[in-house]
Amino acid sequence: MSPEKILYKTKPLENWAWGKELRTKHYKSIMTAKDDGKTLTSGSAHARILAAGLPNYVHLSGEPFGATIATMPELAQECAEAAEAQGFSRDMCAYMRLYWGASFLNKSPWGKFPKPDLGVQSAICDSHAKWHQMMTEYMGIPFFVVEVPQYYPALAPPHPSMIEYTAEQFMDMPPWMEGVTGQKWDDEKFITALLRLNRIHVLWAEICTLNQNVPAPLDLKSMYSLYWPAAGGDINEDTEAFYRALKDEVQHRVDEGIAALATERCRLMHENQPPWYALYIFRYMEGFGAVTNCGGYVFALGGAFDLVDDEQGNPHLITETPVEQLEPRPKNREESMYLMAKLHFGRYRFVTSPDAKRKIAVAMADDWKCNGAIIMLNRGCEGLSVGQTEARLALIDAGVPTMVYEANMADKREWDDREVRDRLDSYMESLGLKKLED
Amino acid sequence: MSTTESPHAEKKPGQNTGLMDGFRRIIQERHDYAREWKDRTGGRVFGGMCTYVPEEIIYAAGILPVRVLGSHEPQDVSERHIYAMFCPFCRDVLAQGLLGRYDYLEGLIMSHTCMHLRQSFDSWVTHVGIDYFYYLFMPQLIRHRKARGYLTTEFTRFKENLEGWIGKKISNEEIDRAIEVHNTNRRLLRQIYELRKSPNPPISGAECMELVVSSQLCDKAEHNGMLERLLKELPARQDLPPAGTRLMVIGGECDDQEAVRLVEASGANVVADDLCCGSRYFWNEVIPGEDRMSALAQGYLNKPPCPLKDVTHERIRFKYVLDMAREFNVQGVLQVMQKFCDPHEFDIPAMERFLKDNGIPSYSIELDVTMPVGQLQTRTEAFLEMLELEI
């Protein structure tokens, strides 16, 4: 923990507005997709790459759409109730329920629900395929789904047969898309997008890694916005340029000792999604001089990380090398689909792997120099909740003081503000932190 | 109809004749059975965490595969490892391991179905400890043209890994015998299920569940002998289950014979099911082939799917349920699911609509580790009353 008296330099992020603009542009293009003659696809955020060979498309990423609604509690409640009225349980994936509810009500944060032309999904969490099976049936639109095998222990690389199986399923996609859209699949365009997305993921991982520095140049609350284009936004030059600029800016902050929180005394990890409607808890913690500087959710979904053990057997999260520096550019469709399968495993094999998540939590706490960890036991996401209770035990074993609180990332009805603040207060006290004077 | 008035409540079919005693004993004394089996044969026992575990490969290796199930008792040992929003079944299963009830297992095998059970598997391996463990991936896209090839590789890798562990090759003859023993079991169970098509089935739904659950807990060859005897004895059975409203029970990991008994005590005859511990476990035989692993793979892909193996617009599961409901002439369908079971929560509303569109009323009930008896009874009775009115 840093000595009490230090006051770091701090200033707002210069690229903040650019990030916001990317988001606004993206949702605007979704809302005007029909008028602009674009194919509107929908599925999970990570599945948006699947349609990248279409000449002109925009993808409604399910999870970020749900998260956006979650920041608007009234609309969120309406959507949740609409899904419940159709018989869906309250404990199911909360992003999904909000997405469903919005479509049942024909509403969105920007007007009507933007009805997609087709569903495209690669299933990593159990909810993925079922979410869009139900949704595309309801909307009466075609649905393409690929499954990605889960294995155990997930720390080892996937068996070649798993990559082959996934790639072979991907191979079916271009002809299927051509059939349902009447548009020609462009392999070159797809390969360019695939490599660009990989570079974007590497850039985001590099940015996250810069947060290992003391003081942390970024706080997690801001990262929940900054990671979005990498995790769910458009895969284009603008997005890549944004991350290059952001990386330069964050590097500059590190060089200059510019902190996210001037009064950084203590560094915390936050695991799992945040309660989107109550992001103020991060500011609340800052009142104690505690900056949250890392978390598996923003790291894993937007960043190309790998988990490796050092010679002593201690795990570390390291940024992957851009794939184009490791192997030749794919020359044809088959090679591009194999590469996509490989990257899928690299990126997502840890999401629902309890064994890996334990190690990731410990590695993160160590490498990001955390004084403690907070885990949100999330009633709204079974996928990311896999392994969280075990991660808590692993962190405690590693000597990291760990606090848990229960909430639902997108359903405010399950939020107990007082309970969470009380827990935070006791936790801060246990870390030896006091409320700072303004 | 109130429970006390029900003839079902007073008459407990099978108990008088002792017809079911052997099966019941296997369930109640499952751990003693496994230990005795080990003493008797000198063999090893593996636990399987899902009906998609290829038991034939384990059996061919001379190992007894048993299904790991919960005990339906309250427990407080799994909470540290599995968050309470995961289904009670997966927590109950892990609790059995943590409590040392399966301390005789040498191996634990999981075939991926859902993330809840994936967590139980991980926590078991980490905290209970086990000599041998293996995780298979069972495709969701069971009709995909590449699924068979992929699953064949999964099964082959498992077989080779197991061979490495036992220190010997598993021969084709051993695989063939295992397939034959398992197919015989499937055939016999199906013959018994066929009897339920009659207007007065000679066996109740709870008893049928006992047959299927016990089959997963003991040596199939032995179970086959018991089923053959039962098939001979059933036609002469005196204490037939009282006729009632013909119901089909569908849902998730329900091995809770008490729940089915209670439903029947309310005036129903459960004559068909689509349950993990029911028809889904054994319905289709493995068709032998030259490439044994490929034949087994196809056999497992042909199983009636659980919701997570039915993710396209084809809705294979729905068609299977409807066909069965019609074949067994059911009057209503009861959907039972474990609380927080996401896979089934997805299917329930759509299934309800689908059945309704096909003229079959249905009703959903949520189960926990311990059964809320009063609630279950009241709800079932309400559903049965509704069905009577419709009829």
Ligand code: SF4
């Ligand atoms: S990982 Fe969580 S948020 Fe994503 S689909 Fe699965 S349950 Fe929903």
Ligand code: SF4
């Ligand atoms: S009851 Fe449902 S959630 Fe639980 S293990 Fe079975 S399929 Fe998974």
